[in-house]
Amino acid sequence: MSGRQASLRDPSRIMRLARLGSMHQSRLSFMRILTRRMARENWKFARTAFDMDERGTGCAIYSVDCPERTYSMVAFGHDLPDEMRSDRVIAEAWDATFALLDGVPDETDVERLAVNVPLQEAGRFSERELVVSRANRSSRLWEHVVTALAAGAQPDAEQLDAVGYLMRTTAVYGSGKFGAVDYAHVRRRPELAAPFQAEMLLVYLIRAFVLDLVEHVARCRGGELAVALDRDTARKLGIGNATGLGMAPFIVNHAALFNNWIAAREEAIRRVRSVPSATEAELALFLDRLQRSEVLVRDWRSGHPVQRTRVERLQLDLQLIKARIEDWPGGENCPWDRLVAWSEAALSAEGQECLASLILEPYGTLVDELSETMADPNDGDFRIDGSMSLAEACGLFREHYGWALGIDWRMPEATARAWYISEEKLEPRLGERHGEDIADFEQPLSPGRDAARAYADLERWAPNDSVAAFLLKHPEHRHVIRRVQVCRTAPYAEIHDNTISATMLPIDMMRAKLSFFGATNFDPKSDRWVRIRMYAGVPYPGDLDSGNCEDWVYPELVA
Amino acid sequence: MSRSLNEVETIARKAARGAGYPWGIAEESAAAMRWLARCGIDGCPALASLLERTDGSELGDWSPEPGIVWSAPGGVLCPLMAGAALSDHARQLRQCAHEFARMASPVLLLPFAGWAAARIGANVQVTWSGGSSFTDGERLALQGDPGRDLCGVLVAVSDGVPDARPCASRAFPDPRAWDRLGAFAGRIHAPASETSRRLGAGGADGIDDD
Numbered sequence: 001m002s003g004r005q006a007s008l009r010d011p012s013r014i015m016r017l018a019r020l021g022s023m024h025q026s027r028l029s030f031m032r033i034l035t036r037r038m039a040r041e042n043w044k045f046a047r048t049a050f051d052m053d054e055r056g057t058g059c060a061i062y063s064v065d066c067p068e069r070t071y072s073m074v075a076f077g078h079d080l081p082d083e084m085r086s087d088r089v090i091a092e093a094w095d096a097t098f099a100l101l102d103g104v105p106d107e108t109d110v111e112r113l114a115v116n117v118p119l120q121e122a123g124r125f126s127e128r129e130l131v132v133s134r135a136n137r138s139s140r141l142w143e144h145v146v147t148a149l150a151a152g153a154q155p156d157a158e159q160l161d162a163v164g165y166l167m168r169t170t171a172v173y174g175s176g177k178f179g180a181v182d183y184a185h186v187r188r189r190p191e192l193a194a195p196f197q198a199e200m201l202l203v204y205l206i207r208a209f210v211l212d213l214v215e216h217v218a219r220c221r222g223g224e225l226a227v228a229l230d231r232d233t234a235r236k237l238g239i240g241n242a243t244g245l246g247m248a249p250f251i252v253n254h255a256a257l258f259n260n261w262i263a264a265r266e267e268a269i270r271r272v273r274s275v276p277s278a279t280e281a282e283l284a285l286f287l288d289r290l291q292r293s294e295v296l297v298r299d300w301r302s303g304h305p306v307q308r309t310r311v312e313r314l315q316l317d318l319q320l321i322k323a324r325i326e327d328w329p330g331g332e333n334c335p336w337d338r339l340v341a342w343s344e345a346a347l348s349a350e351g352q353e354c355l356a357s358l359i360l361e362p363y364g365t366l367v368d369e370l371s372e373t374m375a376d377p378n379d380g381d382f383r384i385d386g387s388m389s390l391a392e393a394c395g396l397f398r399e400h401y402g403w404a405l406g407i408d409w410r411m412p413e414a415t416a417r418a419w420y421i422s423e424e425k426l427e428p429r430l431g432e433r434h435g436e437d438i439a440d441f442e443q444p445l446s447p448g449r450d451a452a453r454a455y456a457d458l459e460r461w462a463p464n465d466s467v468a469a470f471l472l473k474h475p476e477h478r479h480v481i482r483r484v485q486v487c488r489t490a491p492y493a494e495i496h497d498n499t500i501s502a503t504m505l506p507i508d509m510m511r512a513k514l515s516f517f518g519a520t521n522f523d524p525k526s527d528r529w530v531r532i533r534m535y536a537g538v539p540y541p542g543d544l545d546s547g548n549c550e551d552w553v554y555p556e557l558v559a
Numbered sequence: 560m561s562r563s564l565n566e567v568e569t570i571a572r573k574a575a576r577g578a579g580y581p582w583g584i585a586e587e588s589a590a591a592m593r594w595l596a597r598c599g600i601d602g603c604p605a606l607a608s609l610l611e612r613t614d615g616s617e618l619g620d621w622s623p624e625p626g627i628v629w630s631a632p633g634g635v636l637c638p639l640m641a642g643a644a645l646s647d648h649a650r651q652l653r654q655c656a657h658e659f660a661r662m663a664s665p666v667l668l669l670p671f672a673g674w675a676a677a678r679i680g681a682n683v684q685v686t687w688s689g690g691s692s693f694t695d696g697e698r699l700a701l702q703g704d705p706g707r708d709l710c711g712v713l714v715a716v717s718d719g720v721p722d723a724r725p726c727a728s729r730a731f732p733d734p735r736a737w738d739r740l741g742a743f744a745g746r747i748h749a750p751a752s753e754t755s756r757r758l759g760a761g762g763a764d765g766i767d768d769d
Contacts, residue, residue: 124560126561127561127563127728127729175565176563176564176565176566177563177565177566178566179560179561179562179563179566180563181563181728182563182564182565182728183565184564185728381590381593383646383674383677383678384646384647385678386646386647386648386649386650387649387650420748420749421747421748421749422748422749422751423745423748423749423750423751424750424751426748429749431749435754436752436754437749437752437754438749440749441747441748441749444582467647468644468647468648471583471643471644471647472622472623472625472644472647475580475581475583475584475618475622475640475643476581476583477581477583478581478582478583478584478586478587478643479581479582479583479586480583481583482583482586
């Protein structure tokens, strides 16, 4: 590319919680990386077993052939009584449970999985399992859809739109959890090289299973009267997901990995901003996605007052973008750069991040290859460079934690919260430090405070001393010295905000992660848990092709 | 029972923290146990025994003090503290060998020798009375069992790595040692309290409402 090169956006602006909590899906979202590959490589899907009864109890197997190997989903249906249905991670029973298996299961595998998969966290898994998950029915929608289809009618569109899914997953476990295969062992497979591809594949298969199951139960009930769900209606349905506090610490605990996600998207934005002029076709595609985003946002419902206000503002922002590009000379000097620069003063953070994702849409050839940079080749391991001088270490602290060095950490509100794991349920929690006896159990999820503490001690040392010498005397700062050294080559690794302040919102951390999954329709149920939609609009197995593998996130415009 | 390397890493991090180590050393403990497991070595008995010995004592007593021979004020070195120092001072290995005095659970030092090797791009040999190990950072060759305690350990740059152990993708920890680590790991979990419940912990968040 010739001409002016745009700059990367500054981490001090991007890595704020409010900004991270406004992120949107893009071409680099993990679901889209997967559907793009599935279409390009023409993956073959088959339902090889479906032994389910009229209540939805039984076992089903779906297989998927990709170029070098086969994966299988083994699904179990359980027909849970209503009073046992809970989205909490601590639940012990679900409507359906799943495992993604490496290869094709034989009878022994199915027997082994039938004992363990329904137990989820309490089960044991083997090197053959990649992912374990479970889902609950939307009690609002499931019965309505079964009743309608059994009677030969289509369900009410308004009710379908209001919920958006028939089942929601409440956890998707990969990476060696409960004995399943380690990600490090399979990461060299091209189809699993980008982050969370096995998890995204399982959720894609779950969505196909859910459609088959609801039609099966309706057929059992209605007999010959029963009809299938209208295909266009079915395609709009996604899989729901309920995400609680457990996900928030992930982006702090995997700083180098999180950097690679953000850095890939930021580099993509930079590349498109450097495009000297836009062709008519590129402009037309952008406008198409912009208009279809209006539909997506119009259907984004949330009962949460803060999110509702932000969605309303985003609707206005999309109108402002549309007005801005009317009669827009795409041939002008770096049009996308000008548009983004304009948005920084004209739009809300939601609007700016939505636009930043949208401008990537016409430029797959420029940005899609960045998906290959999003994994962490070191799997979270980072060796401290002990030979670094303390002068350089102090410089890194000032550069990456300047925001934290300016906070008065003696103020109670600055340290109001503490992250801990409860003995009761082994789940991450966020407690009130000054009101509960939890400080001794605190997890290292406050890099800002810990950086300020380390910096105070560093300042008492000579600048030409080494990190190695400092850590011999101060092993308590070792974890934060590691983080600051990670930042040296990973400038988007750290959240530039206080993660234990009285005013922080954990949902901002979850939103950042879920947007990279490719989730839409964020619906916070409190400041610490959120419902989302995954795969709404994606073609079902067999219908996915190179023509529809990319734009499925954006609802079709109704003429 | 076979465990994933991720499970080994997780219990090692929690157990070291539960036994009172700082988070940064707990991270080293996790990475070291994973490194050993990948080389087909079960580090769980050594880690459990180390944590039982250091539990409740002053960490400084077990930490290395620089010198011609690096030794601990309390008489016995912790291999995690000594290992962290070895890996931090890796570049010095280019000039001279590192000698450590008496050390507990010395098998836990071997991963740090591996990381030092990787840092300086050389092979590193660890020698003790009755055995030695060689590593290039990725692979490990082990001759003899370093055992429970060693009187002294010498770490130096070496020529090659003879007959490295095959790479393992699963761990087979000793069940008793696993449970001992589990007991330490449990210490980092906060017990439920009435105050916490009153302030909303484990409350109604997430109950299905549709």
